[in-house]
Amino acid sequence: MRTGYTLNGRYRILRALGEGGMANVYLAHDLILDRDVSVKLLRLDLRDDPNTIRRFQREALAATELLHPNIVQVYDVGEENGMQYLVMEYVKGMDLKAYIKTHFPIAHADVIQIMEQILSAVQTAHAHGIIHRDLKPQNILIDDQQVAKITDFGIAVTLSEHSLTQTNTVLGSVHYLSPEQARGGMATKQSDIYSLGIILYEMLTGTVPFEGETAVSIALKHFQADIPSVRAVDSTIPQALENVIYQATAKRPEDRYADVAAMASDLQTTLSPDRAGEARFTPQSDDGGETKVLPVSALSSLTANNSASAADSAASAATAASDPPTSDVAGKVRYKKRHPLRYRLIWVAVTLFFLLVGILIGVALFRPQMTSVPNVIDRQTASAQTTLKAAHLKLGKIHQTTSAKIKRHHIVRTEPRSGTQLKQNTKVDLWVSTGPQKYKLANYQGDAYASTAAKLQALGFRVNRESVHSTSVPAGRIMQQSVSAGKRVVPKNVTLTFTVSTGSQTVTLSDLTAKTKAQAQDYAVSHNLNLAFSYAYSNDVAKGKVIRQSPGEGAVVQEGDEITLTLSRGPEEQASETDQFNVKVKIPFDSSVTSSSSSDDDDDDDDSDESSSSSVSSASENLIQIYLKDQDHQDSSIYKQLTITDDTTVTLPFTLTSGKPGAYKIVRNGSVIAEDKHVTKN
Template sequence: MRANYTLNGRYRIIRSLGEGGMANVYLAHDLILDRDVSVKLLRLDLRDDPKMIKGFQREGLAATELVHPNIVSVYDVGEENGMQYLVMEYVKGMDLKAYIQEHFPIPYQEVINIMEQVLSAVRVAHDHNIIHRDLKPQNILMDENGVAKITDFGIAVALSQNSLTQTNTVLGSVHYLSPEQARGGMATKQSDIYSLGIILYEMLTGTVPFKGETAVSIAIKHFQSEIPSVRDFDPRIPQALENVVLQATSKRPEDRYDTVKSMADDLETSLSPRRASEPKFVPDHDSDNGETKVLDKAALQSELAAHKVDETDENGVKVAKPKKKKRHHRKRWWAVLIGLILLLVAGTVFAFWLGRPKYVSVPDVTGMTETAAKAKLSDKNLTVNKVTHKTSRQIRKGRVIKTNPKAKKSVQTQSNVMLTLSSGPKLVKIGNYVGQSYTRAASVLRAKGVTVKRQNQTSNDVAVGTVMAQSTTSGTRIDPDSTTVTFTVSAGQRQLTLANLVGKTKTQIQTYASKESLNVSFNYRYASAKKDRATSQSPAAGSLVSEGTTIVVTLSRGPKPTTPKIDEFSVTVDIPFEASSDDSSSNATDDSSDSSDTSSSSSSAVSATNVVQIYLRDQDHNYRSVYKQLTIAQDTQVNLPFAVESGKSGGYKIVRDGKVILSDNNVTKNSH
């Protein structure tokens, strides 16, 4: 679908986000609610397939039943010109697969936090009797705040539906496929739990447990091969955490967690020191399931001896085994003596062995919390005698950076070990830069390693290049590597491109000038154009002007009449400026204060002006409309043009801040 296409008159397509096996996904903008959304569109080659259309519609139905902060919301379902589409929440970020590749190794607590969000979402789906059946990192989105959201219920099935038609088809991604699905069986809630175990495995190791050249070879491994140990990849992983992976990925569904909640509860305490000595999880195999077993040869021989099986001759007749003759050992006095000597030597060696110094290898506790590290060292009969702190960008705050002696070094038991904990990255304190030059403020922060961005904003009161606002509050301490400070900088008065006013009426021109904060002055000339239509303007259309600029527009009087005679003349009028009482108090405050904030400056600037409207009465004007409006800050002289029929008079009226201050209703050519 091309960019800028508007779907259903509401969703304007911006760009493609990706393509899947069933649908294509686009970033779009909801023109009614003014927000970005994701639009999933069924692929062109599948639009005539009733099964695919039904599955696509089922996804929308399944997702609309699920309301949860960790499930992508579905806003709308529709069809246009044969195109089936879903409108969903747009999650700005990346999928979990890309997140693992970019952030691996991921701290164990963060792994647990992400998994708990995913488990919470799957639990809601299971409570609604909906099985996802395609759980994988590619279907879990991570937004910019680290919130996980599950998407793509395209092959989800409600348990209440007849699912027998699915048993001969293997659905889902093969790397995360449960053994029963790989065999062609029907998916259950335990199938989703198996996939969640594989996802947890990948977050801990950075890779999937089974790989192969074909999808079939990988599927076979899921129901034949044991899951590799995550502790073989990273020995620092607690056994309790590995046990969550092992139980979730058990071959038999009945050996897995009963519910997603049980898995979440087990995962929550997997880093607890109380579970430090937990044994490795082994599934309970009471039944043999009819599988072929290999018997141990030594065990078999022992079993035969226990039952005293007699041998048979070549004719099949049992032949009793000849009994061995008992050997009688004579007691010899020297045997007792040798035994006593050996006992004495053994006792001496044993006493020496007990008294020798014992050595242990210092365990690697890097990345652990202080409590967990002390517990692990205590298990090795080592004592923490000192804890120091050091800034670090690689190790999270409160986690161990190193030990002294170093990890894996051999030391005597009961030795003292010093821990160095991370105090996090070195923070930079942000000052108050409002009112300062952007160039100076930015250079100060950049010298400290802070990333600074600039956004311009027009202002009639703040000088160009001055900081008007800052994104980070003064006094805040930030990590310069992860926080960007944005300054709002004055760009001076707003400028605009002047519109073409020729042909416009006087009312239209006054409306435009008021909207764009422009002053307008009118001249009149006889012309062939309709009366009160603009025939020229200055500055010309397309000129770049600032707010407050005065534009001069010439209006048509219509064709010049032959009679009566029109006297044209002008009158000069002085308009006095009047300062308000607010100005005086504001000025007094300014004189007594060293500084003032932006808002008070702005208030002073507004109250130190007069708004003046001028009304004319002559051949071309009347008192019903304003001839000219202007803002003055001092005594101002204006020139008023009149066109009066000979023998008649004109008039003017000047209003300042809503009050008439000057007027003359008998203006003639010779009176001024």
């Protein structure tokens, strides 16, 4: 993709960062959020390959489920002109492979600090049921602050998915491949732990433990050869730290750490003086397990060895056939020749008969009774238990897991998988669906709409926008949300609607001179303006009409600005003796306002704390209306209307005929909060 191209009208390509077997990665700039991002673009020659597209989409799905400071975050997923792309967090730095090469030897404390970040990220992935399957230094990025971030979930697989592992082929980098994967077995959490142990080995020694001329020769070493000692390379490495590598890379998965959290806990104390005299970790012997099919590329390198073994066996057989019989054997042959052929045949037949009967009886007595695990996916627990019992299997542990496809209280998967051959009365564990994973909504009022919408869309929400003008909320900020904060919802079932401020509009003032007070107030309301009035005697302008305005006709003002109008009192000779004075009144701001909200949650699991039909939210502004009664005003019409965002003091001008009192009333959001019906100069 050329430099300067704008993807989806938003991401401007700056330069290429790297090329891979599946996709190319570019540095781009997000024009909306004004930040640098990484764009992973599926190669053009692979865009029609369904397997590659499935891997690409798997990476997007896996990464968007994982929100962790040590996992590269996916911001956006899309397609343009047939091109699949991911928009990810841009990490300025290098991968761990280059970091090891540049900084080796690395201090043991720094090694542990980096590994703890990696372990924390993998623990989060495992907690979401995602196995990475390709953990290696090239897929771990280190930024300038020595923060590690895992990327490339292209061949990651969820624990409920097994289509890739059923092909008996090996995916992932062979230098970090677990023995069970090298045999073509199914990847588990312990497979990731094995890869983490190899990464720790490389960080301490600068090299991988096994090298070879072919990928198959390296894979064979993973399940045949012992991991070399890191203390043989660097004697300053504590035995406790070497033991972490030994336990993580044990040949048998059951000898490894039970989970990543256990490995992280062990790693934390490896430099402690309390573990200075620790003995070397020794796992149980590996029995090799069932040998499975290696990839086709591996078979070619094994053919020569198999041919040589076959040749040796054939040569031994030929040598044995050419040797003459001993004297004892010859004697027996000569003895047998004395018996008639008929007796010899009978003796052989009887011997073979009893031998065959003995073999059949032995097989019948000692062969374990086998059965096949039935398919109970999407059944309820009671039904699954009945089916297992009918298949002569026992119910094991029942686990709970979220699922977007399987209904609540129905079986998501079994362990072992359906179709697996087991001894009768073996226990089978069940994973029961708790329904789709829910997300707890935050209070987004005041947040930027663009970044909030992008984050929620990546989680699966449908997001709508309603734009309104506001004099108090900056443009682009969220004013209201359709679903209240704290609500736990299923993202794919919910449409969120945000009311977003477009800021205040400009108004070009009309000529208000000669207008009545009521006409001027109507104009101010329709254009969202505030009015202030002053009064003067005039022989030319009738009483109650506008003499002049400030700003004048044609001036451009913002919505919410105040316009001052001078109203006529009529001719001066008509005036009687009056008192003119001002009264200051403080108007308190009310930050709480009650609004009703309805639930958009389609899930049938209602919590008691979510059933309320109303909620109290924070008000951003108050509507204030002031009524004034004096010589120039009547309390039946609004003297002044304004919006406030904080406690505000207003000055009320009174013009009273001597000896007569005035009055005022202040209304906030429809409720009277201050009133004085007897206002005098003193």
